[in-house]
Amino acid sequence: MPSHTTPCIVVLSCLLLLLSLSQCQGLLSPTFYNKTCPNALNIIRTGVNQAVSRERRMAASLIRLHFHDCFVQGCDASILLDETPTMESEKTALPNLGSARGYEVIDDIKHELETSCPGIVSCADVLSVAARDASVAVGGPSWTVKLGRRDSTKANHTIAETLPGPFDNLDTLISSFANKGLYARDLVALSGAHTIGQAQCFLFRDRIYDNGTDIDAGFASTRRRQCPKNTGNGQLAPLDVVTPNSFDNNYYKNLLQKKGLLQSDQVLFSGEGTHSIVLEYARSPQLFEADFASAMIKMSEIQPLTGQNGIIRKVCGAALHSSI
Ligand code: HEM
Numbered sequence: 520m521p522s523h524t525t526p527c528i529v530v531l532s533c534l535l536l537l538l539s540l541s542q543c544q545g546l547l548s549p550t551f552y553n554k555t556c557p558n559a560l561n562i563i564r565t566g567v568n569q570a571v572s573r574e575r576r577m578a579a580s581l582i583r584l585h586f587h588d589c590f591v592q593g594c595d596a597s598i599l600l601d602e603t604p605t606m607e608s609e610k611t612a613l614p615n616l617g618s619a620r621g622y623e624v625i626d627d628i629k630h631e632l633e634t635s636c637p638g639i640v641s642c643a644d645v646l647s648v649a650a651r652d653a654s655v656a657v658g659g660p661s662w663t664v665k666l667g668r669r670d671s672t673k674a675n676h677t678i679a680e681t682l683p684g685p686f687d688n689l690d691t692l693i694s695s696f697a698n699k700g701l702y703a704r705d706l707v708a709l710s711g712a713h714t715i716g717q718a719q720c721f722l723f724r725d726r727i728y729d730n731g732t733d734i735d736a737g738f739a740s741t742r743r744r745q746c747p748k749n750t751g752n753g754q755l756a757p758l759d760v761v762t763p764n765s766f767d768n769n770y771y772k773n774l775l776q777k778k779g780l781l782q783s784d785q786v787l788f789s790g791e792g793t794h795s796i797v798l799e800y801a802r803s804p805q806l807f808e809a810d811f812a813s814a815m816i817k818m819s820e821i822q823p824l825t826g827q828n829g830i831i832r833k834v835c836g837a838a839l840h841s842s843i
Pocket residue numbers: 576578579580582583586617618619620683684685686687692706709710712713715716717718719720722758781783
């Protein structure tokens with residue numbers, strides 16, 4: 520081989536490496552819609568703020584919707600697809616059925632976006648920005664959302680059935696987050712979203728009736744009043760018993776007092792690997808907010824569809840292209 524070809528090969532390999540790196544990571548950008556839909560972020564924020572001022576709990580529901588989207592084949596808005604004769608939806612999977620909320624808020628925002636700039640903004644990006652705006656709307660942290668996710672054409676009901684559940688033990692929780700590239704610290708920070716929102720009685724009934732040592736007796740007895748042993752499956756209780764409507768670190772302080780509502784909340788404090796992280800967040804609201812924001816960014820970048828992959832849906836509930 521002539522000696523002058525060696526540097527050329529090295530330069531070429533470097534260029535190819537850079538290209539593949541940028542294809543893996545660099546396609547999401549905070550300015551993705553600046554030219555194509557400059558008003559996109561305002562439209563989403565206005566829609567979220569209106570929805571949260573109508574019903575404060577909606578902030579919680581929107582944050583959870585993003586989580587349940589990203590954990591099932593990545594942040595691709597697959598959770599929003601309606602059932603078709605040939606495709607089971609994620610909406611009807613047990614963790615979502617009668618539980619996930621906020622679909623209509625996202626649909627309305629998407630409708631506004633299609634009026635302003637048809638075929639440009641993905642439903643997956645709407646979910647991600649809405650989760651951030653929902654946090655801000657209830658006093659939580661803000662963060663920069665990178666944009667450019669595209670929407671899937673398919674939902675995955677089977678994976679949605681495996682979303683983390685309230686009866687999971689700590690090892691199971693840690694490994695389901697690890698499967699998505701999230702560490703135990705991310706698990707603890709993200710679970711802090713339970714500083715707002717509500718849960719249905721049948722999801723915490725066992726915990727408040729089993730007279731275990733991992734629950735405060737007074738707290739269990741208060742919760743039993745609205746969650747009878749044999750009825751009232753859908754009766755709601757706040758996930759954060761102290762400040763259910765504001766985004767703060769009381770969720771962690773509650774865990775210290777054995778007042779976590781779900782078993783999957785309380786195990787974060789009783790388990791070895793996460794105990795000290797709960798303590799850190801209970802002591803420092805600033806640290807919690809900073810870590811929550813970083814973990815939300817990580818979660819919102821799980822396996823996005825970018826470039827030529829996926830589509831921009833016309834409406835979020837159906838896999839129809841908005842543009843050709
Ligand atoms: C660690 C594993 C998790 C488990 C087992 C879990 C489980 C649950 C359950 C059972 C509910 C109540 C649902 C109902 O009653 O219908 C709930 C509510 C909620 N979850 Fe989680 N969750 C987890 C992690 C997360 C994460 C990572 C987030 C977001 C970053 C999140 C955000 C929320 C919010 C905000 C609510 C209240 C929703 C509302 O009021 O509409 N959760 N979660």
